[in-house]
Amino acid sequence: MWLNPIVKKDVRVQARSMKICWGVFAYELILALVFFLAMFVIRQDIRYSYDNIYSQLVWLYPALASAQLLILGMVVPVRTAASIAGEKERQTFDIMMTTSMTPFAVIAGKVMTAILQSMFYVAASMPVMALSFVIGGMSWSYLFWFMAVALLLSFFAASIGILCSSLCKRSIGAVLMSYGFYLVFFIGTFLPYLIFYVIDADNIARVTTYGGPVYSDNLLLFLLVNPIVYVVEFFGHAMAGGTLMGEMVSQFSAGPIAFLTDGYRWIAFSSVCIFALSCLFLFLAARRIDPVKKHRVKHADGGKSAGKEKDADRGDASLRTHGK
Amino acid sequence: MLQIEHLSKSYGKFRAVNDLSLHVPKGDLFGFVGPNGAGKTTTIRMVCGLMLPNAGSITINGVNALSHQREIKKQIGYVPDFFGVYDNLKVKEYMDFYGSMYRMNSKEIERISDDLLELVNLSDKKEVFVDTLSRGMKQRLCVARALIHNPALLVLDEPNSGLDPRARVEMKELLLNLKSMGKTIVISSHILSELSEMCSSIGIMDHGNLVAAGRIEDVMESVFGSNQLIISLEEGRETAVRIAREHAGVRIDSVGEHELKLSHTMTQKQIAKMIGTMIANDVVVTGFHKQEGDLETLFMRVTGENAGQEGEKENVAESYR
DSSP: OOOOHHHHHHHHHHHHSTHHHHHHHHHHHHHHHHHHHHHHHHHHHHTTSOOOHHHHGGGHHHHHHHHHHHHHHHHHHHHHHHHHHHHHHHTOHHHHHTSSOOHHHHHHHHHHHHHHHHHHHHHHTHHHHHHHHHTSOOOTHHHHHHHHHHHHHHHHHHHHHHHHHHHOSSHHHHHHHHHHHHHIIIIITTHHHHHHHHHTHHHHHHHHHHOOOBOGGGGGGGGGGOHHHHHHHHHIIIIISOOHHHHHSOTTBOSHHHHHTSTTHHHHHHHHHHHHHHHHHHHHHHHHHOTTOOOOOBOTTTTOOOSBOOOOOOSSOOOEEOOO | OEEEEEEEEEETTEEEEEEEEEEEOTTOEEEEEOOTTSSHHHHHHHHTTSSOOSEEEEEETTEETTTOHHHHHTTEEEEOSSOOOOTTOBHHHHHHHHHHHTTOOHHHHHHHHHHHHHHTTOGGGTTSBGGGSOHHHHHHHHHHHHTTTOOSEEEEESTTTTOOHHHHHHHHHHHHHHHHTTOEEEEEOSOHHHHHHHOSEEEEEETTEEEEEEEHHHHHHHHHOSEEEEEEEEEOHHHHHHHHHHSTTEEEEEEOSSEEEEEEOOOHHHHHHHHHHHHHTTOEEEEEEEEOOOHHHHHHHHHOTTGGGHHHHHHHHHHHO
C-alpha cells in the first residue's frame, strides 16, 4: 500500500521531536483543568438538590468534548498553516514540486498529518473522556460520534489552514489569516440573518404574530457551515435530545430551513456541507500551489506540440548569437 | 535532449527571458553563464516546471515539457542553489522520502540510494542527520537526491554557491563523473573557470537574451572573430604601432609600455613579415605569442554592456517570484 510520503516523513520527524510530548502533556493538562472545573461546578449544582452526583457526571462529556474541540480548532490550523509556508521558508517547496507528487497529493499529505496528530491527541484523552461513560451513564456510541465530529472538524480546520498556507509566503501570516477565516465562519455566517432581522423586524413581528410563512429564517442556512452551531447541535442532541436550530426558527418557518431543523437532519446536512467546503479548500490550495496552473502558453509551433515529438538531436549544441 | 524554442517570460513589463532558443544534446554538460538577473534561474525554473513561460516551447527527451508535466518530472532532477533541510531526518530517510515521491518501492529506493550515496561519497553518513552535514556534503546529497529516480536530465542552479574550495572540487569531480556516465547536465554558475573545465558547451545570457551558445571553441571563435597577437617590446613602441597600422586586417587592441595587443586576420607568413619589418626599423622585439581566448574574457566581452542594470533586474524578478 502506498502511503503518502509526506505523512510518513512528517510523522517520523514529529515522533523524534520533543514537541509532540510537550503537546500531549499540555493537551492533557488543559483537559485535567477542565475536568476539575467541571467537577467543581457539578458539586456546587447538586449541593442544594436531591440529584445523585454520579448521574450528574454525564455533564463531563460535553465539558471535556467541547474543550477538546476548542483546542483542536486552535491547534490544527496552526499546524497546516505553517506547512506549505514552512516548506517555502525552508526552500524545500521547489524541490517537492519538481517530483512526481501532484499538488493535491502534497496538500493531502499535509492535511492528513495534521488530522493524524489531532486524532493522536483525542485518543490520548480517551481515559478521561471515558469517565462520563463509565460513571455518568452516557451511551458509548456518543464516544465514537464525538471522534467522528472531532475528525470532521479537524479536517475542516486543517483545510482552512492549508488554504491560508498556500496563499501566504510566511507561516505567521498564514496562521493569522486562518483565524481570520474562523471569524468569518463563526460570526460571518450569522450576519445575513441578523442584518435581515434588523432591517425587516416589523414585518417579521407581524408574520410571527398573525401567522403565515416565514421565509427569512432560511438565511439561517448559512449556519450549516458554522462549526460552533454544529458542535452545539451535536451536544444538544446528545444531552437534551433537542436542537438549537429548532429553537431559533419560527413555528411558521417555510422552505428548506423547516425541513432541515427536524430531527438529525441539520447535523447530517451540516456534516456534508462542512466536508464539501473542506474539500473545496483543499482543491483551491492545490490549485494555488501548482506552479503550472495557468496553462495559457503560446507554443512556438502553434500549440500543436502536445505529445511526443521527434527530438532533432543534431549532435552538438546549436550555435546561436543574438545581438543585444 | 533539451530543446528550447522561442521561450519568453515577463514579470509585468520586465522581460526576464526574451525569445530564447537552445539545444542541449544528450550526454552534454551545458553551462549557463550570465550576470545576476540575466534570466538563467528563470529559464531553469521553466525547464523544471516550476514556472510557465509566456511563450515558446520546451521539449525534453522528445516530450513537450509544458503539456506533459507529470511525465517530464520523471525525466528531470533538479538541484536548487539553496539546500533546505528537514530537522530530525537522517540521510537514508531523506533519500527514502524523495524516492517515495517518485512512487518507488522501499527495496528499490534502498538499493539505488546506496549506490548514489557511494557515488557522492556519503556512504558512511547514511545514519547521520541531514542538518548536521557540512554545506558541501548537503549539496552532494542534494545531487544524489536529484538522481534517485534516474532522470535523463540533471539541472543544477548555482550548485557551487557558498561552497569552500574543497567542496567545489568535489562537486566538479562528481559532475564530471556523471557526465562520463552519459548524464545530460545543465548547470548555471558564476564560477567561469570551473565551467570552462567541465562544460562541453555553454550559453551566455544577458538581459534575458541568449547572446551566445554552442560548443565553447565555437563560441570563442564567433565572439572573438579574429586571432589575437601579443608582441613584447623593449624599445620602439611608436614605430611598432605605426608598422602594425600599415598592415591590412590588423586592429590594435591595447598599447602597453612593453606590450602591444593586436587582433588580426593575417596568415603566419604575414605575421612573420610584419615582425621582421619592425625589427628592421630598430624595434627591439623580445617575443611574441598568440593569445588564447578564455571564458572570462568571452563573458566580459559579450556581457560588458549595460552591466549597471543587473541589480535592478534581479530585484524586479525576485518580487514576482
